[in-house]
Amino acid sequence: MTNKPDPAGLDFSGVSWEKSPFSGGGDNCVEFGVIGQHVAIRDSKNPTQTPLVYTRTEIAALLDGAKSGAFDHLR
Template identity: 55%
Template sequence: MSSTTPAESAHSEKPIAAELDLSSVEWRRTSFTGGNNNCAEFGRAGEFIVWRDSKRPTQEPLVYTKAEVAALIDGARAGELDYLLA
């Protein structure tokens, strides 16, 4: 179940990556990548979550709220995204 904090619901607009300080983002990827550098990397930039392609680390990442990522994870756990891999 996803939940939104008051701070998140107060944000009607997300910033673009260029508006965030990405210099201290600790980029991580899942252990399921197999070490082939063919995956997405995720990090936190303040209250936002940033997502980039590991093969293009200099390309501007996508920006998501915690609520958006929670909804994605909840949907994946529920099997709602299984069709993408069929």
Template identity: 50%
Template sequence: MSTPEAPQTHWRKSTHSGAVENECVEIADLNDHIAIRDSKNPDTGHLTLTRQSFGALLTHLTSQP
């Protein structure tokens, strides 16, 4: 799902990003959606998820060994 990005979107890096600054994901709050992008290639687009889907993704990722 792709939703147009707001002109003043505030992106923030994951707190789980490694020591290498260019190997991170960034997220942005788009009101009813959460956007996720690759910090190495921020101009190539982003993945947009509903808040519910983003929560399910985080639950799944944190349950992995």
């Protein structure tokens, strides 16, 4: 199991941020970026706000749930 670092102590300046091609562009998107062994998530409207950081296992669970339709009620 990988311990999650404190996001406040990480340097995100070298992270390459990605948006979903389904986001429709603009600045109202969630962006993902890899930082070390973890995945960071940020709000594109607030790029200077400290991102959330998750383990690869947590991201896999999120993606599996989204692919299975588990979150469709949130649309």
